[in-house]
Amino acid sequence: MKAKIILKVATRSILKSRMRSLLTALGIIIGVAAVVVMVAIGDGAQQKVEEQIASLGSNLIIITPGASNSGGVNRGMGTFNRFTWEDVDKIKNEATLIKGVTPIVFSGGQVIGGVGNWFTRIQGVSPDYLDIRSWPLESGEFFTERDIMARSKVCVLGSDIVKNLFPNSDPVGQQIRIRSVPFKVIGVLKSKGQSSVGTSNDDIILAPSRTVGDRLSGDHMRIGSIQVSAVSSDRIPAVIAELKSIMRESHKLTQGEEDDFTIQDQSDISETATATSRILTILLASVAGVSLVVGGIGIMNIMLVSVTERTREIGIRLSVGARASDILVQFLTEAIVLSLTGGVIGVLLSFLIAYILNNYTGQTAVIKPQIIMIAFGFAGAIGIFFGFYPARKASALNPIDALRYE
């Protein structure tokens, strides 16, 4: 039989019971739409992560304590020497290709001021911080080198803090108490929005590094990382080499000794971040894939009912000269046409959902052509896989029994 006739027969019997066919295809429609939308959301998130990492700051290089890999054994972060003020000063004084350097001194705690209190992160940084992170001020001013040396109790608030503690007034010039230590607010940061992991970038208070180190953290003071910005992106490798030798010298590492720090630039960071979101995408797609398989089982179910219902039709076809293989092909084609049609509708539906997500919610969904092809191919494969058993059953019928079937 010609392919054209086979297709015609299959579409005709599908159209003869429209409602049932639609319901059968619904499983595939939902499955395909789910897979495409889930992957699109994953891809959207990945794209957002990449954009955010790019917006971290220009030519950012981050040095963290601890070797990432020591003699083949990963010892984890901070297993070794912590960074000291001397490390930061040495970089500041000796590195030639950098625009700025800042330590990040981590702290946190309860903040009291304005209309209430708030638990937040506090970071001790240098005046270069804003430039390194390309983070402008909303109002007020940033602290200076003098504030650092004087360990001034001044701070700059992230916009979330302002929202929560000073909803109706200007915080600049006001006093707040961080872990009972009074600080004067001298500036407010511009809002930066959500970070790639979903937390707010704006839930933060910045203070001079040494103030945080000496007055807040006390003995447990830790420089979590040192952030540096290179003069230009093409000089990043040179800067990394330079930083490496400075750090090794500062830590008095002899030749052959492993680095006790890790230097990463933006491409390293984005790789780590996108790897995470990629795992998330795969996870989401797998869950959606399960619904696609369930849709396939739905097709098999209906096809089995259909074979029983159309036993007499099969008998008639056999009696006028259809071969068992003709019957097999007919029912298989029906299953494939159903699942592929479901696939087409599912893809269209996913475009609609992506449109709604992109325009009416904060979510970004990016539908890539490959994923459409994959979802479509998967739908077809499911049609073949789950259509085969019913088709096989139909073609195994004996003409006499089939004709006699009531």
Place this chain on the structure above:
Amino acid sequence: MENTLIKTVDLTKTYHVGEIDVHALKSVNITINKGEFVAIMGASGSGKSTLMNLLGCLDMPTSGDYFLDNINTSKLVQNEYANIRNQKIGFVFQGFNLLPRTTALENVELPLMYDRLEKVKDHQKQATEALKKVGLADRMHHIPSQLSGGQQQRVALARALVNQPSLILADEPTGNLDSVTSVEVFNLFQKLNDEGITIIMVTHERDFAAFAKRIVEMRDGKVIRDTIIKDRLSAEEELKKAIAAAEIAE
């Protein structure tokens, strides 16, 4: 031999029902020539349906040989059986067996779809002609539920004819029809037979068997009587009589 269409040699069919063997057909030897119109009669269980299934290549004999058009069908495989059903045999069933929700024309086109030799290029034209032959040209686009029983059986007959088979097998073709409609259908059968098509039909009613040229009677899986009818009943004249009778009754 030239003129022989069907020849069976010790055709036997045994069904296994559980532990018991049912001998549906016991060494049947029958020869049917081209152009014959044979009525097979017998009580239910006499083996006539089994014989029809074997003659129609719907089933395989347990033993014995069946020659159709000088082809020994006992040596064929499933797919060749399908080809023979498609090329050489047209079926007419008691229950019409038309595809529901499918127009008369498409029903008649069905055998052409499975013709691997593609003898016919224009399926629609060929099917239309077959429908004309049974007098249903004006009902081509009706679906079975819009047709009367007699009309449905005529569509089935057109479907049996469309591949120009050498043999038409009819299994109680008028079993579901009233007597006047039955006579109409037999009229059609006789006309086709006059054109040279061999017809074998199974029937219960002796009255209808009289339309054939030869009656084969069966009992317990064997042929017990084989009679040639010299003066067969003309369905056309019976039809005229019936119409006249109906007019008088009014």
